[in-house]
Amino acid sequence: MKLICLILQSFLLVISGFNVAKAQMVDDTWLIEAEEFQCPDKWTVSEETGVSGSGILKVGYNANPNANAYTAITVTTAGTYSVWTRSRDYPDDRPGTRRFLMYVNEIAMSEESGKHGLEGYYWEKVGFTTLDTGEALLRIKDSR
Numbered sequence: 001m002k003l004i005c006l007i008l009q010s011f012l013l014v015i016s017g018f019n020v021a022k023a024q025m026v027d028d029t030w031l032i033e034a035e036e037f038q039c040p041d042k043w044t045v046s047e048e049t050g051v052s053g054s055g056i057l058k059v060g061y062n063a064n065p066n067a068n069a070y071t072a073i074t075v076t077t078a079g080t081y082s083v084w085t086r087s088r089d090y091p092d093d094r095p096g097t098r099r100f101l102m103y104v105n106e107i108a109m110s111e112e113s114g115k116h117g118l119e120g121y122y123w124e125k126v127g128f129t130t131l132d133t134g135e136a137l138l139r140i141k142d143s144r
Contacts, residue, residue, distance in 0.1 A: 030073060032071065032073065032138065034056065034057035034069070034140065035056060035057050036071065037057060037069040037070060037071040037138075037140065038070065038071045038072070039069060039070040039071070040057065040069045041067050041068050041069055041070075042059055042067035042142075043057045043058065043059050043067055043069040043140070043142075044057070044058060044059075045057060046058050056088075057069060057140070058098075059142045059144075066141065066142060066143075067141070067142045068139055068140065068141050068142075069139065069140045070137065070138065070139050071137075071138050072135045072136065072137055072138065073135070073136050073138065074134070074135055074136075075131045075132065075133050075134060075135070075136050076133060077133070078131060078132045078133050079130070079131065080128055080129070080130045080131075081128065081129050081130075081131060082125060082127075082128055083102060083104060083109050083125070083126050083127050083128065083129055084123050084124065084125050084126065085100075085102055085113040085123070085124055085126050086121055086122065086123050086124070087099075087100070087113045087114040087116070087121065087122070087124065088114070088120060088121050089114060089115065089116050089117060089118060089119070089120075089122070090119065091117050091118060091119055092119065098114040098144070099112050099113065099114040099115055099142075099143045099144050100112070100113050100114055100140050100141060100142055100143050100144075101113070101140070101141045101143045102126050102127070102138070102139070102140060102141075103137075103138070103139040103140075103141065104129040104131070104136060104137070104138060104139075105129070105131075105136055105137050106137065106139070107129065108127075109126040109127030109129070110126065110127040110128075111124065111125070111126040111127060112126075112143055113126055
């Protein structure tokens with residue numbers, strides 16, 4: 001089974017005419033940095049130590065809780081893919097405050113991200129998706 005690894009770090013995170021995301025692809029596995037999402041809406045890039053990439057994508061405290069961020073990837077091999085996200089949680093003082101939903105081609109993954117209950121960043125398997133070749137739309141939706 002092929003694997004889409006989506007690093008959606010922090011309080012997490014197209015339309016034609018935009019460039020496809022700078023996804024790193026090796027053997028049908030993508031690593032998509034959330035801070036590279038092309039249409040961040042009310043999500044902002046912020047620096048944080050100890051994370052991969054150049055920062056994190058987060059929604060501010062005053063932002064609409066249903067903020068969406070979008071990007072696209074180019075699928076060269078059709079198939080069924082596992083979808084993973086990486087998110088941060090604060091179980092001791094703010095449990096589950098960085099929750100979000102991942103959508104692939106406007107289909108919500110079966111699990112919400114950011115509720116792993118462990119201190120720090122952890123990977124969460126959020127679902128499966130079947131993709132044809134061509135562009136696929138990814139969306140992060142704030143669900144706190």
